[in-house]
Each structure stands twice: as structure tokens, then as C-alpha cells.
Amino acid sequence: MHKPSIPELIRQVAAHALTAAERLVPEWLPDGSHSGREWVARNIARGDRKEGSFGVSLDTGRWNDFADTEAHGGDLVSLLAYLRNCRQLEAAQEIDQRLSLGLLERCEISPEEAARRAEKAEHLRRQSLLRTERAKDQLQARQLRAARQAAELWQMAKPADRQHRYLQAKQVQPFTLRQLSQGRLLVPLCADGRLVNLQTILPTGDKRYLTGGRVQGCYSPLGKITEGCRLYVCEGWATGATLHAHTLSPVVCALSAGNLKAVATAMRERYGDVLDLVIAGDDDRQTLGNPGRNAANRAANAVGARVVFPEWPADAPDTLSDFNDLHLWRSQHREIQS
Template identity: 55%
Template sequence: MSEVIAKIQRVSRASLAHAETLTREWLPQGSRQGSEWVARNVARGDRASGSFGVSLVSGKWNDFADNSAHGGDLVSLYSYLNACRQVDAAMAIDRRLGLGVFRRGVTPPVNDAAEAAAMVAYRQRLEDDAAERELARQEAADRARSAWRAARPAPSTHPYLMTKGIPAYHLRQCRRGWLLVPLHSGGELVNLQWITPNGQKRFLKGGQVQGAYAVIGEIVPGGRVYVCEGWATGATLHRLTGDPAVCAMHAGNLRAVAEKLRKALNGSLDLVIAGDDDRQTQGNPGRQAANDAALAVGAMVLYPKWPDGCPDDLTDFNDLYRWHRARLDDASQDDQRQAGSTDMTGGDHE
């Protein structure tokens, strides 16, 4: 048994030099963010990236939407994703990388110097990639500022805003009719989220997203601030409460944004994490991310309260707001029809 454990540990160490290659293969819908690979957790059917992260330096991995889903190396990650024993995971990685650790009848010599050299080379690649990404971030920030200056104020009659039932709140619109949501970090415009009339969204390629955010309203020291995921949710909260809202753009960014706000204003803000309620997604990543952010910064946490008869596919405060509006509109139309029927059929006669 000790020999098997030793072989698993050898595969674990050797796999680190190929961490990005392996995670890209295992989690192909993810992306590199700094020294992490951030992806959907395919083991539990995530709808979007951001809940699942793997360190490309240490191999440690974690799913903030599932407290039981975490591990210390790439062998345990493979085991988790494929629901197999760790020894089977190590053997699969061994075959993939051609290490020969589990080759029958052969026990390759331990070459600590070669493994160390491979790790040095790998970390150098990580540093080079980090420098390239920083340059891409700077270029994306320049493009964001240029596009923002060239855009005009967005009308509240934009199809996306009409669908969501919210004002433009100082958004801008480009010539193609796309909304521009400005993302800031450290007081600087660093990226844009583009929203098409039919609601499709994307960010500038290479631009900063993690730790960046969009602000709706004015943040006042000592005041209340809502921290939420999407811009439409933030606009809804601001419209209904008058308090400012800070939009993290996705669940995996809630904690980073909340920590920035808490630190920037010396803890003077009354922070409220307004989470999504992903009721139909395994593990409810919206709630898990909001709870994690609230616990990290000592904030209150708030979720939509679903009335009886509310559809199960609604997840956020804007969904709830629009559902209530639709109910009120239907009731108003019923009243008008009833009043019209009364006018036509009579009333008092002398």
C-alpha cells in the first residue's frame, strides 16, 4: 500500500508541470484567470463558469458552491470529476503524460532534479503568460475608455431595458445599438460589458473582470450598498430602494468585490449581499456565493422571497420584480375590462 501511495504522490508532483494542459482538457469550457483555471463544475451541472477554480501552481481546487468539493492536487481533481478512486486517477494521468510510474515490471527511478527543473520551466511559463495577460488588460482598458467616449447616452427605450423594466442609469449605447456597462477597478475604467438588444452579453477580450464592478447610484460612506451579480439586478435594487448597487457581473466575483468595498471605505459601509437564488441548479451556486461573500466581509445577505404561484425558473430580484409587474398589469387590465363591461351593460336608470 505504501508503494501505491508513493506512486500516486509521484504522479501528483509530476502533473503540476502540465497543470494547464490537463485542466484545459478536463474542464474545456473554462478559462485562465491569473494563476487559476476557472470553469463550470461539470460534475454537478453548473450553468456558467465562475464557481469552480483550480490553482495552476499547486493543483489545489475548490467549488465555492459545494463545501464538500475541494482537494489538494490534480489527482484528486481527476478522481472527483470522473468519480473514480485516486489510484485509478493517478494511473490515468500517468498514461496521459507518459510518465511510466505505473508501468508493470518497471519502476522508473525518482529524478528529483528533473522534476524540479520541469517545475521551474513551468512556473516561468506562468510568469510569462501573466505578463502577457497584464498587457492584454491594459490594452482592453484603453479600448474600453475609447469606446465609452465614443458612445452616446442609452435611451430607456432600449429593447433590453424595456424587457427588464428598468431605466438606463447612465449607461451608454454604441452605434450598433449595444448597451455599454462600465466596469471599474481602483477608480479606473478597466472593461465594458456589452449587452445586445436581445440580452446577449460579453466583455472586452483580455479585459479585467475579476475584482471589477459596475456602480449604480452614489456610494456614501456610512450608507447602505447592495452587492449583487448582474447589472439588471442592481438597477432593480437601486430603483426600488434608492440605495446604490454594485454589480459584480457573476457569482464568482461577489466575494472579491465585497472585500474591495469593505477595504476601500474602512468598513464604514452597510454592505448587503443581494444573492441570486439558483433554485434549479444543483448546489444553488448563487446562494453559496452570496453566503461566502457575506461571511467573508461580515455583511447581511438577502434573497428574493418567492410568493406562492411564482414560476420556479425565476432566480433574481429583477425576475421577481417583473413577475410582480406582470401580475399588476394583468389585474389592471381585468379592472378596466370589468369597468368597460359595466359601462356597456347599464348602471342606474331613472
């Protein structure tokens, strides 16, 4: 019977680690966040102050520090060895113990060495838990500050001007939007019906969120959601305003393609299966991979919803991608014909 070599066992541990990447990587790099299927974080091995230069693929395990050309690897065992500044065997053993794999239990080491490694692994596990809890506390504190700031700004603001440059350009009503000085539109972001953040839209169309505020899973509502109603979930606010005006149905705006699935899931969990959930996706025909269409299909499949996309007339240009684009083009087309 073939006895696996140490390198073979390490590769097996790396393969198991990849299936648990969603759990392990945030434990090792707790101050990070998702960017698609990549975990972006501070490089704790060199004391980064901000996240962004260090990324780990949750699908392949490949990791890379763009600020250090020598810091990169192809699996999660090498990542942990780099972060812990230890040998790959020691990193593999920590993962083996963390996942209760038992692959490396029979490696020939002395009882003293085994005890030392177990003590080290337990120490590192506790440190990781402490970092994770500290990161969660810091994140909640930042989100709470942003939510308080959002409430204050919302109270200070007045109803949005119908003649606002952005609203005129999109040919939509302001609905519940509010406005601050210098033409700053405020788009409310809610979670479980509570205001938690704001998206600010400048007259130029530039958009930004409050620093530290919640975004993932948050939405901007248009209209009243009732039991069993038809509810549209879309990306941008202007798209949502267009859908609400044309269908008279309630709409929640995820404000990005990457947030569609999280918002659709939140709606399904809150209102149940009786909700007629429809994902109104963007059709990014000129973007490689059509991220808008793919994100809409993923969201619909995740929650058992229907999905709709703009139906483009034969003479509509390929630059159009969402329902507001279609609304604007049809409006301009009618003006030309008249």
C-alpha cells in the first residue's frame, strides 16, 4: 500500500483548505472584505495600514501582494506559512487540526515536538479569534457611526428638487430622495427597513457612500412592499425609479451588480415565498462577460425569482444597458419622430 509522502499530504491539506476558504481566509486575515470572489485585506505579515494590495482568490487559493513582488503563492497552505512565518508542513498541520482532517497525525515527530506544535496552533487559533472579534467590533462601530451620520444628514436635508440636473438627465421623479446644499442628492440605504447608510449623488452624477457604512445586503426602497406583491430588484436608483414609474410596483435598488444576490436574499427571507420577486437586470452588452446579466441570473437562481432584461428594439444602440437607458432612448426617439 502506497504511503503518501509529506509533499503529497500537504497538497491534500491544501485541497481541503480550498473547500473551506470562505471560513479560513477571513480567520487568518480578519480585517479584509470580499471583492467578488477575492478576499482583499491588509498584509499582516508586513504591517499594512489599509487593505487593498493583498488579495486571495477564494476559488483557486492563489494569493498575491501587489506591493511586494516576492510575496505570492498558489495555495492556502503557502499563504498560512507566509502569514505565520513558518514551514509549509507546520502550516499544513495547523490547517489539518483546524479542519479535523487527520491527514498529518501519523507524521513521525517526537511527543515534545507534537506538544509544542499543538500549543503553538492553539495560541495562533486564540489570536485569530481575538483578531476576528476585534475586527467585528470595529466594523460594527464604524457602521453604527455611519448610520447615525446618515440619520442626521437625512433630517437636515430637504425634499429633492425635481429640476435637479441628475434627475433631469435621467428623466425620473425624485420620489423620496432628499437634497443637501450644493445639489447633493441623498439616496437612502436600508437594512430590515432601517436607514443605515446614504449614497450621495452629485450634480455631475458622481456617487459615493458614507465612510464605514453598510452596503452589502442594503437597498434603497421605492414604493410600499405588501404581502404577496410583485417586487422588482434592480441595480441603480435611476433604473429603479424608471421601473417604479412604469409598473407602479415597489422596487428595491441594490445599487450595484455585486449586491443583487444579497438584496434578493434579504427580501426573500423577510417577505417569504409568497412575494413575487423579479430581478430586473442590466444587460451590459459591451462589457466582457456581461456582468449585469450574469449577476441578475445568479440572484434569480439563488432565491427562485423570475428575471427580466430590457427588450432592445432593432435600431437601439449597443451602448444602452439598463431600463433607464431604454426609457431615455425611447423618449429621444419619439421626439425625433415627432
